[in-house]
Every structure is written in C-alpha cells, then in structure tokens.
Amino acid sequence: MCRPWAGSVPLLVVAVRRKLGAAFRIGRPCHRHHDKLVIKGELKEQAVAETIGWIGLGSIGHRMVRHLAEAGHPLVVADIANTGSAPPGARIATSNGEVAASADIVILSLPNGRITETVAREIVAAKGRRARIVVETSTIGIAAAEFAARILREADIELVDAPVSGGIAGAEKATLAVMVACPEQSFARVQPLLALMGKPFHVGPRPGQGQAVKLLNNFLSATALAATSEAVAFGTAQGLPMQTILDVVNAATGRNTATDDKFPRRILTERYDAGFTTTLQAKDVRLYLENARAAGIADEIASVIDAVWSKMDADMPGADITRMYPYTKGGRGRKGRDS
Known part of the structure; x- marks a missing residue:
C-alpha cells in the first residue's frame, strides 16, 4: 500500500534478500533496469534483470538460454517442438508473436535462414510488439541475414547478426565464440547478455559480416577434420599408433582443432560425440561455398570439402561429424567401413 510522504512521493515497502533485511524503495523507478533502495538510511541502486525473449530451444539453444536464467533474467521462450527443455521458471509462450510482445530483446537460435525469415515476419506482425532488437545466433548465411535485417528494419527493429561457434560443449560451459555484427550502440546493448554465454567479438557494423566470419571458421574446421581423418588413416596404415601421430603433430606444424580436440577427445576414445551432425556440417560447408562463389573467391578446395561432407551425409545422414x-x-x- 502506498502512503503520502515528502510531497506525496510514494513509499513502497518491498521484500529483499534475507542478507539485506528490511528495505524501502522510494520514488518511481528512474530506469527500467534499476530499483532505488533505502537500506539503513542509505540510498542505493539495485540492478533488476531484464526480461529476455528466446525463440528456438534446440540442442544448442536450450543450453545457451540456461545461462541467462542462471544470471537471473526472466525469460519468455517459444519453440515449435522443444519447450520441455526450457529453463525452470521460464514462461512458455504460445507463439513467436507473444515473445515479441513480452521483451525488448529477442534472441533466436534456429535451424536455417528460411525459418529465420519466417520468424522475423512474425515478430514484425506481433500484436503489442515490444521487440526492438533481434539477435540471430544461428548460421544462416550472409544473404539470409541481410534479408532478415531488411524485414525487421521496416518495423524499426535492429538485427544483431551474432552466430556462435563452440558446439554443444561451448554452449554448455558458456565458452562459445560469438561473432557479432551490428552498430556499436547495439553491441553495447547486447554485449552483457552475450557475455553470459561466451566471448563476444564485435566483427563489424553490418548484418551478414558475423555470418561471413562464422562461415569461414566452419569451413576451416570442416577442412581440418576431413584432412586430419585422411592423414591419420594414412599413418595408422603404416603401423603407427594414433596417439603417437597426435602427439607428434600437436608438437609440430600440422596441429589444428581436429588433432588438438576432436581426435584425442572424441575419436581416439571412440565416443564420437562432438554433438554436431553431418547434415549441419554439410549445410555449413555448402553455405560457405555458395558465398565464396558469390564473392568471386577461389573455391577449388571448398568444392572438394563440400563434396566430401555431402557424400558422408548422404551415406550417414545425421551421424556425428x-x-x-x-x-x-x-x-x-x-561397404564394411567402421561404425
């Protein structure tokens, strides 16, 4: 109950954490993210976590959003199939439009550019829309990011192009590399949120530039795994133990992400659990190849790597990379290859 005080400024009694004891909040909030508190006669500010919208709770998305929940952010989430993986306490929205009407910032973790474009239109059309910034964390390609940005811009909504790399392990441990392309002021707005999920890099001001960095990174990673598989197969055919090969290569010039991480942790152990499928790998390599050709860049190696991953996906669809x-x-x- 509010009562008159000091020229009719309302005095509102609020409950705070047990360690603080009783506290009093005076005046109207001067900023949506802060409350003013009087504790033992001293005026202090206490940050209030901002509500965040999240669309897409797949294998990466539901692990990423958990870090926002653990940081105290109220969440409104939506997914056509995976709401069971939403963080405890998150409000489950019945539509993407409801998410857009519930938060100023909406983060997307979606399978491909076509779905991103559809969701962008749903956000624009949302009744009572609050969304002002949409953060796309998926690998959707340059053209799709630019197109989604145009759709959103017509409604005065900023697209922050922010694909992530690091896989399930990175999403789980909040060690993802986040490749952010947007104006400086937008980066300043979203950087604290992205930092809860990994390490944000501001790579440029334009949507699509984040996708470019992600595509070239994924191409290099896919090339390293395919080439290392051939090289190690050659070495073991000469009677060399895999561990010996890896020890030498990792101390020499052939070291790469496959020799340093995937082979010792996932392949030598026969766990085969990188958490990324051949289908997604083939999609990413193809996206890189298409964008390299569009840019007029040499693509001979990319063409070979595209063929390698496309064939594996055709033979072993959905297998771990x-x-x-x-x-x-x-x-x-x-026929008769190892399984």
Missing part, C-alpha cells in the same frame, strides 16, 4: 574418421578409414562409402 567425428565419425568422419572411421568413414574415411573404411573408404568413404565402401
């Missing part, structure tokens, strides 16, 4: 090694050792498609 680390199965590239047994697939390669078995002859890439020849």
Whole structure:
C-alpha cells in the first residue's frame, strides 16, 4: 500500500534478500533496469534483470538460454517442438508473436535462414510488439541475414547478426565464440547478455559480416577434420599408433582443432560425440561455398570439402561429424567401413 510522504512521493515497502533485511524503495523507478533502495538510511541502486525473449530451444539453444536464467533474467521462450527443455521458471509462450510482445530483446537460435525469415515476419506482425532488437545466433548465411535485417528494419527493429561457434560443449560451459555484427550502440546493448554465454567479438557494423566470419571458421574446421581423418588413416596404415601421430603433430606444424580436440577427445576414445551432425556440417560447408562463389573467391578446395561432407551425409545422414574418421578409414562409402 502506498502512503503520502515528502510531497506525496510514494513509499513502497518491498521484500529483499534475507542478507539485506528490511528495505524501502522510494520514488518511481528512474530506469527500467534499476530499483532505488533505502537500506539503513542509505540510498542505493539495485540492478533488476531484464526480461529476455528466446525463440528456438534446440540442442544448442536450450543450453545457451540456461545461462541467462542462471544470471537471473526472466525469460519468455517459444519453440515449435522443444519447450520441455526450457529453463525452470521460464514462461512458455504460445507463439513467436507473444515473445515479441513480452521483451525488448529477442534472441533466436534456429535451424536455417528460411525459418529465420519466417520468424522475423512474425515478430514484425506481433500484436503489442515490444521487440526492438533481434539477435540471430544461428548460421544462416550472409544473404539470409541481410534479408532478415531488411524485414525487421521496416518495423524499426535492429538485427544483431551474432552466430556462435563452440558446439554443444561451448554452449554448455558458456565458452562459445560469438561473432557479432551490428552498430556499436547495439553491441553495447547486447554485449552483457552475450557475455553470459561466451566471448563476444564485435566483427563489424553490418548484418551478414558475423555470418561471413562464422562461415569461414566452419569451413576451416570442416577442412581440418576431413584432412586430419585422411592423414591419420594414412599413418595408422603404416603401423603407427594414433596417439603417437597426435602427439607428434600437436608438437609440430600440422596441429589444428581436429588433432588438438576432436581426435584425442572424441575419436581416439571412440565416443564420437562432438554433438554436431553431418547434415549441419554439410549445410555449413555448402553455405560457405555458395558465398565464396558469390564473392568471386577461389573455391577449388571448398568444392572438394563440400563434396566430401555431402557424400558422408548422404551415406550417414545425421551421424556425428567425428565419425568422419572411421568413414574415411573404411573408404568413404565402401561397404564394411567402421561404425
């Protein structure tokens, strides 16, 4: 109950954490993210976590959004199939439009550019829309990011192009690399949120530039795994133990993400659990190839890597990418390869 005080400024009694004891909030909030508190006669500010909208709770998305929940952000989430993986306490929205009407910032984690474009239109059309910034964390390609940005811009909504790299492990541990392309002022607005999920890099001011960095990174990673699979298969065929090969290469010039991480952790152990499928890998390599061709960049190596991953996905659809090694050792498609 409010009562007159000091020229009719309302005095509102609020409950705070047990460690603080009783507290009093005076005046109307001067900023939507802060409350003013009087504790033992001293005026202080206490940050209030902002409500965040989240669309897409797949294998990466539901792990990322959990870090926002753990930081105290109220969440409104939506997914056509995976709401069961929403963080405890999150409000489950019945539509993407409801998410857009509930938060100033909406973060997307979606399978592809076509779906991103559809969701962008739903956000624009949302009744009672609050959304002012949409953060796209998926790998959707340059053209799709630019197109989604145009859709949103017509409604005065900023697209922050922010694809992530690091896979399920990075999403779980909040160690993702986040490649952010947007104006400086928008980066300042979203950086604290993205920092809860990984390490944000401001790569440029334009939507699509984040996608460019992500595509070239994924191409290099896919190339390293395919090439390392061939090289290690060659070495073991000469009677060399895989561990010996990895020890030498990782101390020499051939070291890469496959020799340093995927082979010792996922392949040598026969766990094959990188958490990224051949289908997604083939999609990302194809996106890189298409964008390289559109930019007039040499694509001979990309063409070969695209063919390698496309064939594996055709033969082993949805398999973990680390199965590239047994697939390669078995002859890439020849019957009787290791499983």
